[in-house]
Amino acid sequence: MSKQTRGAGDLLVRIGAVLFIVGAVGTLATMAPLLLGTSRLPTPAYFVSMLMGVGLAVALVGLLKAAMAQRQPSAASSAASSSSRSSRSSADASGDASGDSDRASQAAAEL
Numbered sequence: 723m724s725k726q727t728r729g730a731g732d733l734l735v736r737i738g739a740v741l742f743i744v745g746a747v748g749t750l751a752t753m754a755p756l757l758l759g760t761s762r763l764p765t766p767a768y769f770v771s772m773l774m775g776v777g778l779a780v781a782l783v784g785l786l787k788a789a790m791a792q793r794q795p796s797a798a799s800s801a802a803s804s805s806s807r808s809s810r811s812s813a814d815a816s817g818d819a820s821g822d823s824d825r826a827s828q829a830a831a832e833l
Contacts, residue, residue, distance in 0.1 A: 738781025
């Protein structure tokens with residue numbers, strides 16, 4: 723067993739894959755009598771084949787959940803880095819402004 727941590731949506735992807743495979747087998751089972759010319763299967767067999775679409779939908783929801791969970795920390799870190807950049811740039815700008823006023827007062831004192 724791997725020691726990899728399970729991310730958000732991994733369980734949904736696995737459940738979706740199992741449902742898809744069960745639905746695919748059900749689809750093959752319901753199509754075989756039609757192709758072989760035998761009597762058709764009862765209605766519940768056709769409902770099992772519908773699990774193929776349900777499994778696909780569940781797996782896609784799991785993938786979207788995993789993508790959103792992966793995107794959230796990167797968005798938070800980029801927001802934090804942009805705020806620290808803006809605070810540094812505003813500090814640099816205020817430092818430049820005070821430096822300009824000091825130079826102006828020195829120039830006036832020399833005159």
